[in-house]
Amino acid sequence: MTDQTNFVEIRHAQKSFGTLEVLKDISLSVERGQIVGIIGSSGSGKSTLLRAINDLDPLTGGEVWLDGVQVNQALSHRQYEKHINQMRQQVGMVFQHFNLFPHMTARENVTMAPKMLKGLSQAEADKLAEEQLDKVGMLERIDYYPSQLSGGQKQRVAIARALAMKPKLMLFDEATSALDPELVEEVNHVMRKLAEEHMTMIIVTHEMDFAASVCDRVLFMDQGVVVEEGPPSLLFTNPTQTRTREFLRKHLEGAK
Amino acid sequence: MLKVYPFFLEAAWLTVLLSILTALLGLTCGALGAAARLSRFALLRFLGAAYVSVIRGTPALIQLFILYFGGPQIGIQLDAFEAGVIGLGVNAGAYMTETIRGAIISIDKGQREASRTLGLSQWQMMYKVVLPQSARLMVRPLGVNINALIKATALLAAISVVELTYTAQRYIGSTYKPFEMFLLAGVLYMIIIYVTGRGIAWLDRKVQIT
Amino acid sequence: MGLDFSVIPKYIDIILLGCAWTIGITVAAAILSFAGGIVFAVIALYAPWLIRQPFRFFEWLFMGTPLLLQLFLIYFGLVQIGIDLPAFVAGIIGLGLHFAVYNSELIQTAILSVDKGQMEAARTLGLSRTEALRKVVVPQAVRAVIPPIGNNMIALLKDSALVSVIGVSELTLSAQRAIGATYRPFEFYLLAAACYYVINLAMEWVQRKIERRISISR
Numbered sequence: 001m002t003d004q005t006n007f008v009e010i011r012h013a014q015k016s017f018g019t020l021e022v023l024k025d026i027s028l029s030v031e032r033g034q035i036v037g038i039i040g041s042s043g044s045g046k047s048t049l050l051r052a053i054n055d056l057d058p059l060t061g062g063e064v065w066l067d068g069v070q071v072n073q074a075l076s077h078r079q080y081e082k083h084i085n086q087m088r089q090q091v092g093m094v095f096q097h098f099n100l101f102p103h104m105t106a107r108e109n110v111t112m113a114p115k116m117l118k119g120l121s122q123a124e125a126d127k128l129a130e131e132q133l134d135k136v137g138m139l140e141r142i143d144y145y146p147s148q149l150s151g152g153q154k155q156r157v158a159i160a161r162a163l164a165m166k167p168k169l170m171l172f173d174e175a176t177s178a179l180d181p182e183l184v185e186e187v188n189h190v191m192r193k194l195a196e197e198h199m200t201m202i203i204v205t206h207e208m209d210f211a212a213s214v215c216d217r218v219l220f221m222d223q224g225v226v227v228e229e230g231p232p233s234l235l236f237t238n239p240t241q242t243r244t245r246e247f248l249r250k251h252l253e254g255a256k
Numbered sequence: 257m258l259k260v261y262p263f264f265l266e267a268a269w270l271t272v273l274l275s276i277l278t279a280l281l282g283l284t285c286g287a288l289g290a291a292a293r294l295s296r297f298a299l300l301r302f303l304g305a306a307y308v309s310v311i312r313g314t315p316a317l318i319q320l321f322i323l324y325f326g327g328p329q330i331g332i333q334l335d336a337f338e339a340g341v342i343g344l345g346v347n348a349g350a351y352m353t354e355t356i357r358g359a360i361i362s363i364d365k366g367q368r369e370a371s372r373t374l375g376l377s378q379w380q381m382m383y384k385v386v387l388p389q390s391a392r393l394m395v396r397p398l399g400v401n402i403n404a405l406i407k408a409t410a411l412l413a414a415i416s417v418v419e420l421t422y423t424a425q426r427y428i429g430s431t432y433k434p435f436e437m438f439l440l441a442g443v444l445y446m447i448i449i450y451v452t453g454r455g456i457a458w459l460d461r462k463v464q465i466t
Numbered sequence: 467m468g469l470d471f472s473v474i475p476k477y478i479d480i481i482l483l484g485c486a487w488t489i490g491i492t493v494a495a496a497i498l499s500f501a502g503g504i505v506f507a508v509i510a511l512y513a514p515w516l517i518r519q520p521f522r523f524f525e526w527l528f529m530g531t532p533l534l535l536q537l538f539l540i541y542f543g544l545v546q547i548g549i550d551l552p553a554f555v556a557g558i559i560g561l562g563l564h565f566a567v568y569n570s571e572l573i574q575t576a577i578l579s580v581d582k583g584q585m586e587a588a589r590t591l592g593l594s595r596t597e598a599l600r601k602v603v604v605p606q607a608v609r610a611v612i613p614p615i616g617n618n619m620i621a622l623l624k625d626s627a628l629v630s631v632i633g634v635s636e637l638t639l640s641a642q643r644a645i646g647a648t649y650r651p652f653e654f655y656l657l658a659a660a661c662y663y664v665i666n667l668a669m670e671w672v673q674r675k676i677e678r679r680i681s682i683s684r
Binding site: 310313314315316317318319321322325326327329330407408409410411413414420421424425428429432433434435438441442445446449450 | 468469527530531532533534535536538539542543546624625626627628630631638641645650651652653655656658659662663666667
């Protein structure tokens, strides 16, 4: 393919587990610096779509492109490993359950991959860790183990860990869903800061207010298809589809 | 009674030596077995599973006999000590394979995903993230395997290795004092097992995350 | 010397008889170890201190020493005090007691994990402590403990090979007899291993069946 591709481009993404089709022919493109939110009920396929972007959940059909390179190439095992690790170094991911490495301190969590994959010296790595942890407000806890941190603090370290690889794109998979309500804001605050720096982000979330305030575009997914998409000002206030309206209404009731 | 002590002490030392060598070979076989069972190659997975199933599905005593008495027929000539260490080591390895494999697969899937999304290769992930965590989970169950293996060295009495049980059996026969001989050998086994258990517990505390 | 499996058919009767003995000894010892395990567990948990503590020491001693040594003790020790049991009876007792101790450990843990409220509920109905244990607590504990006891029974099958050393004509000793006549250790030990393996697979199959049934009734 030689045609001009967008920064992130998903073409005809299809994914099934056995007979269950979770993604049905989804196409999506994201420009550099854009922030895209994906909303939808559980089982709508929104996490699967996000996890297809770095091939964590490989698609069964369709293509994912990042910055002109196809992510999900069919290669021999050895070549695929090399290729995908190269790609994944450029894509940061933040998980619902943090997935910090429990046997490493915050510093070690942040520096392990850069040291290993980019050959940073200990001094360079330490500087990087201080920089990234400072950015998420966790510098004071740099030598704490994950078990000594609250959920919100863990998630901030996890974000710093992803940022330390200097990714071109950040994926957030329900980053605040597992947090106690009072801890959500500290993580949202960090994500807002990233938005101000024009980091390209794709955010799967169930927090409508947050999506409305930071996203340039919001997608509503249901049963494996993108039902509706648009700027949050339109999608949240004036949805055209009944399914979207239904979802937003239920969600609003739940929030009250 | 006094006359038998030196023989029992010597035999106890041989039991210790046998246990150490068997444990080392067992751990090696266990690590290889676990690697095979977790391999992405179906043939290796099958071989690993067959090793575990056959060794765990047949008596260690028979395995020793095949090796020691049957070995010469297929050109493997081992003395009783060598056959004992190899036979018991390979046997313990099958149990340790399952212990090690269990500890590896029990690491949360999220740990693998997080490693892979950072761009780590399979090996880097294993070495930096999975193994350091599963090593902590392994110490205790491997301790149980080692405890069983120490007691299994008694089987070598059946191929005339002069370890503790053989010595006890010999003096039960000649002194007709089975309870005394049993107690003497028993106490020595208990000491070996107690010391090993303390060692394992110490190691277990040492590797835990603060 | 090479291998020659053609000698096997002539001795197949002996081997099959050995299999029958191995199965018989395993079943008898399993029953003994199961009943013994329950009795031992109750003693270890509920007997008066003077009985309980020495008993626990005895359990500890049994778990810390090899089965083979225990078999020697029972076989030769009973002769010394004037009880001359046939070897197979001594073997069954030895295997049964050894595994009873291991089963007892499992059952103790299971009894302790049965909800306290169960005992209290039984007592408020007017049952005595012993009745409550027998009718309410122990049956629940036994159910929880059947899967791990199944593993012990499979271990028992394999350890039953050890009674060949005190002269019980089970599978291992039968193989040795055939070897004595033919000088073909590899062939006959391999055959014995195959027999053990088949019995082992059968036991695993039964174990899975039982586990499935229990998981329904819980």
